[in-house]
Amino acid sequence: MTTQTLIYLFVGASFALYIGIAIWSRAASTSEFYVADGHVNPIVNGMATAADWMSAASFISMAGLIAFLGYDGSVYLMGWTGGYVMLALLLAPYLRQFGQYTVPDFIGARYYSKAARVVAVICLIFISFTYIAGQMRGVGIVFSRFLEVPVDLGVIIGMGIVFVYAVLGGMKGITYTQVAQYCVLIFAYMVPAFFISFLVTGNPMPQVGLGSQVADGSGMYVLQKLDSTLTDLGFTAYTDGSKSMIDIFCITAALMIGTAGLPHVIVRFFTVPSARDARKSAGWALVFIALLYTTAPAVGAFARINFIDTVNETPYAEAPEWLTNWESNDLIAFNDRNGDGVMQYRAGDAFAGAPAFTEERGASGERLVSNDPAQGENEVYVDRDIMVLANPEIANLPGWVIALVAAGGLAAALSTAAGLLLVISSSISHDLLKQTFRPQITEKGELMAARIAATAAILVAGYLGIYPPGFVAQVVAFAFGLAAASLFPAIFMGIFSKRMNKHGAIAGMLSGLAFTFLYIAYFKLWNPDANVAANWWFGISPEGIGVIGMLLNFAVAIGVASFTKSPPLEIRRLVDSIRVPRGARDTQI
Amino acid sequence: MAEGANDKDYATGENERGYWRANIRLLVTLMSIWFLVSFGAGILFRDFLDQWSLGGYPLGFWFAQQGSIYVFIALIVIYVRQMRKIEKRFGLDGE
Numbered sequence: 001m002t003t004q005t006l007i008y009l010f011v012g013a014s015f016a017l018y019i020g021i022a023i024w025s026r027a028a029s030t031s032e033f034y035v036a037d038g039h040v041n042p043i044v045n046g047m048a049t050a051a052d053w054m055s056a057a058s059f060i061s062m063a064g065l066i067a068f069l070g071y072d073g074s075v076y077l078m079g080w081t082g083g084y085v086m087l088a089l090l091l092a093p094y095l096r097q098f099g100q101y102t103v104p105d106f107i108g109a110r111y112y113s114k115a116a117r118v119v120a121v122i123c124l125i126f127i128s129f130t131y132i133a134g135q136m137r138g139v140g141i142v143f144s145r146f147l148e149v150p151v152d153l154g155v156i157i158g159m160g161i162v163f164v165y166a167v168l169g170g171m172k173g174i175t176y177t178q179v180a181q182y183c184v185l186i187f188a189y190m191v192p193a194f195f196i197s198f199l200v201t202g203n204p205m206p207q208v209g210l211g212s213q214v215a216d217g218s219g220m221y222v223l224q225k226l227d228s229t230l231t232d233l234g235f236t237a238y239t240d241g242s243k244s245m246i247d248i249f250c251i252t253a254a255l256m257i258g259t260a261g262l263p264h265v266i267v268r269f270f271t272v273p274s275a276r277d278a279r280k281s282a283g284w285a286l287v288f289i290a291l292l293y294t295t296a297p298a299v300g301a302f303a304r305i306n307f308i309d310t311v312n313e314t315p316y317a318e319a320p321e322w323l324t325n326w327e328s329n330d331l332i333a334f335n336d337r338n339g340d341g342v343m344q345y346r347a348g349d350a351f352a353g354a355p356a357f358t359e360e361r362g363a364s365g366e367r368l369v370s371n372d373p374a375q376g377e378n379e380v381y382v383d384r385d386i387m388v389l390a391n392p393e394i395a396n397l398p399g400w401v402i403a404l405v406a407a408g409g410l411a412a413a414l415s416t417a418a419g420l421l422l423v424i425s426s427s428i429s430h431d432l433l434k435q436t437f438r439p440q441i442t443e444k445g446e447l448m449a450a451r452i453a454a455t456a457a458i459l460v461a462g463y464l465g466i467y468p469p470g471f472v473a474q475v476v477a478f479a480f481g482l483a484a485a486s487l488f489p490a491i492f493m494g495i496f497s498k499r500m501n502k503h504g505a506i507a508g509m510l511s512g513l514a515f516t517f518l519y520i521a522y523f524k525l526w527n528p529d530a531n532v533a534a535n536w537w538f539g540i541s542p543e544g545i546g547v548i549g550m551l552l553n554f555a556v557a558i559g560v561a562s563f564t565k566s567p568p569l570e571i572r573r574l575v576d577s578i579r580v581p582r583g584a585r586d587t588q589i
Numbered sequence: 590m591a592e593g594a595n596d597k598d599y600a601t602g603e604n605e606r607g608y609w610r611a612n613i614r615l616l617v618t619l620m621s622i623w624f625l626v627s628f629g630a631g632i633l634f635r636d637f638l639d640q641w642s643l644g645g646y647p648l649g650f651w652f653a654q655q656g657s658i659y660v661f662i663a664l665i666v667i668y669v670r671q672m673r674k675i676e677k678r679f680g681l682d683g684e
Contacts, residue, residue: 066654074653078627081658085623088665089616207655211644221645239639239650249632256627279672283665290658297654579612580605581681 003399007146010403011410014184015161018414021180022165022173030447033170034101034426035270040175042277046284048175049268051182051411052419053080053259053285054292055131056138059185059412064387066300067307070226072241073300075251081286081293082252083259088282091260092269094495096278097578101270102423103263103487104431110494111502112571114436119509121427123486124263129460130479131264132420136465138413145329145389146406155465158414159458166418166425167454171271174418181411186291188408192392192401193295196302199395206298214305226301229308234347234376238301243541244533250544258480258546261488263427264419275581303387306394311380312345316364319343322393327367330357331383334366338379348376355381417461425454478520481542485512485549493557495579498572500557503564508557516549608679615671619664627657 001009027033040048058080066073098106103124108117136155143154165173197209201222214225227237236242243251259265268285269278310320316334326332333355334343341364351371360368389409392401429450434441441449486509493500493508520542523531533539540548630638635649643651676682 071650071653074631074650077654078631078657081661082623082627085620085661085664089619089668208644210655211646211651213645223645223647223650239647245632249628252627252632276669276673276676279665279669283662283669286662286665290662294655294658576605579609581676 001399003402004148006399006403007406010400010407011147014180014407014411017180018161018177019164021176022169025169025173025176027168027170027172027447030430030443030450031101032172033447033450034422034430035267036170036172036175038099038271038273040271040273042272042281043284044179045175045268045272045277045281046286047182047288048178049265049281049285050288051178051185051415052174052268053265053289053416054182054185054412055416056135056409056413058292058296059189060138060141060388060409061385062388063296063299063303063391064384066297067304067387068384070230070236070238070241072243072248073297074241075243075248075255077293077297079252079255080259081290082256084282084286084289086256086260087265087269088279088286091266091491091495092278092282093275094578095266095491096269096272097275097581098574099270101267101430102426103266103491104427105435106494107487107490107505108431108435110571110574111490111500111505112567113502113506116490116502116506116509117431117436119506120487120490121431123482123509123513124427125424127262127479127483127487128264128420128424129464130482131262132417132424132457132461133464135413135417135420136461139410139417140465141385142389142406142409142413145325146402152466155462158410158417158465159462162414162418162421163455163458166421166458167451170450171267171422174415174422175271177418178415181415182288184411185408185415186288188404188411189292189299189388190295191404192395192397193299195397195401196306196391196395197298200302200305206295206302210298210301222301222305226305229305233308233312233345238304244539246539247533247536247541247544250540250547252544254484254544254546254550255480257484257488257550258482261483261486261491262479263483263487264416264423266491267423267426268419299388299391303391303394306391307382307387308345310394311343313342315342316366317341320394322390325393326383326386326390330355331386333357333369333381334362334364335369335371335379335381336362336364336366337373337377339363343380344377345380346376346378348378349374350378350381421454421457421461424457425450428453478517481516481520481546481549482513484546485516485553489550489553489557493554495575498575499561499566501561501564501567504557504559504561507560508553511556512549512553515552516546519545519549604679604681608675608681611675611679612672615668615675619668623661623664626652626660631657 031037062076095106100106104117104120107120136158139158140151140154143149144151165177193206194204197206198204200214201209201212202215203209203212210222213219213221223239227239231237269281272278272281323332335350351369352374353371355369356371358368358370362368389405392405429446433449434446490505490509523542631653635653638649639647641648
């Protein structure tokens with residue numbers, strides 16, 4: 001069988017599986033639709049959380065980012081796992097004990113205010129849509145490269161699949177499809193990683209392989225070899241970063257706290273039977289996530305070595321097939337500056353900006369670009385996102401591994417998209433309609449509204465995937481920064497401080513949100529030219545500013561609460577009831 | 590609003606307060622370790638730790654890209670176990 005047939009087979013089979021599960025687990029009530037009736041086994045929920053959490057960015061982009069960032073890539077590894085410690089210890093068990101459907105539910109009840117609930121809904125919708133546009137784009141990229149359909153058609157197919165199981169099944173359908181998607185994606189990630197680790201180091205465990213010697217008889221360790229190869233080519237050493245320590249510190253913290261404040265992750269812990277199960281479930285989620293996250297740095301390092309070995313100083317005419325494939329997808333470009341037909345890969349840009357391809361071909365048959373020239377000797381432009389997808393081809397692995405990676409990338413993007421769609425639709429049908437503007441709505445009406453909202457959200461997400469606003473790639477930092485600066489402090493203080501009242505919480509959320517939004521928007525959208533370390537406050541990049549937003553949120557909230565009225569007695573009792581087992585358990589669900 | 594309008598008073602029980610204090614003590618210990626392995630070993634003291642290595646990994650680099658994640662898992666496991674003990678000690682483990 002050809003690789004192409006295998007890809008169709010693997011992707012088709014995985015889609016059939018997801019739809020089958022969705023039909024088997026249809027939601028019949030709002031409780032099933034929002035939180036799978038609160039009856040999900042903690043290990044199953046841990047697995048679903050892992051799939052929910054690991055998006056197209058984790059699966060497709062992260063190892064590539066680390067491959068090019070080296071030590072600086074640690075911010076993603078620590079940032080996107082450390083948040084689970086905060087979730088397990090500081091948030092999840094108490095929110096489960098509270099026992100409602102959504103994050104705005106908690107904020108609205110704890111701060112006895114519809115305004116607080118609506119502010120939380122606004123934060124949630126903003127965070128979730130930023131995130132989901134990237135997922136749809138990931139679906140499109142995988143489709144266009146592996147299934148050879150246009151990106152737009154790929155997005156539409158992806159929308160159709162998500163529609164079936166998110167709209168029919170709600171949280172119940174999503175949970176069980178996510179379990180299947182986790183299995184597909186982790187298998188797809190680990191298999192090529194074992195192969196490549198074995199090829200490069202002779203040890204199949206990537207976590208050990210990265211600390212081993214290269215199997216080329218040189219006796220050098222992987223990281224030593226990378227460091228010396230990269231410095232020879234003019235890059236900074238792999239194990240040295242180029243970001244400042246304060247920036248690394250702040251980005252890591254913003255990603256951790258942002259993770260703990262992401263609504264689609266938090267809501268997964270509403271689906272287990274008790275607070276104790278929520279703690280356990282967070283632990284399992286982190287185990288399942290860590291499997292991929294401890295493998296990713298190894299995949300990144302091996303990919304960088306393999307890439308340099310196969311590309312640098314190779315004549316374009318003899319370039320491997322994967323290189324020309326990705327070139328025809330606009331993600332690799334060769335700019336033969338010295339006209340020798342050989343690809344020189346060095347530090348620096350091959351030309352200014354992203355490639356603008358012309359219809360013409362150069363002397364060696366490469367696609368020509370019309371970009372302005374850049375300084376330096378580098379001739380190869382490579383999009384970092386392709387590293388994981390191209391890895392099996394770069395390492396010459398069999399066709400079925402490539403097919404597996406295609407199915408895994410789609411599983412990662414679809415599972416996250418579905419989780420996000422669910423929190424968007426429940427915040428509209430439950431928080432805005434049922435709890436705020438149309439309290440008389442019937443259960444059946446609310447369920448219908450949830451399905452309509454999910455459908456509308458899919459259409460918007462698909463639109464964003466097909467016509468990505470120019471800034472999508474640049475605003476991913478928004479989602480984490482905003483979650484860290486707005487929702488996290490409000491939830492945290494709602495549990496750990498009885499003195500925090502609605503005035504403080506609302507003022508805190510709004511100031512954290514506004515500050516972080518303006519700082520990111522200024523550097524990313526309005527004045528991107530100024531986005532250099534010299535202009536940043538205290539040297540903190542827009543990716544890390546969410547931490548300062550969070551501190552501002554805490555300061556404003558505590559300040560305002562100190563000269564306004566204490567929360568009423570029943571709210572202080574509510575706080576006691578979520579702190580101690582038993583308690584709010586009998587109030588709802 | 591239906592939620593939270595619960596008449597039972599959970600607030601004042603000495604037992605519950607003891608439980609909460611034990612929980613906070615545990616949280617502070619575990620979160621300190623969380624901070625030390627990631628922000629400490631992986632970032633602030635990384636250059637210092639890099640003088641040792643673990644196989645081919647410089648130690649600080651290993652904490653940043655591998656070790657911190659393993660410790661995170663261990664922290665949650667310890668938390669789950671200790672909380673079960675604390676719940677038992679204060680008689681709050683019945684369902």
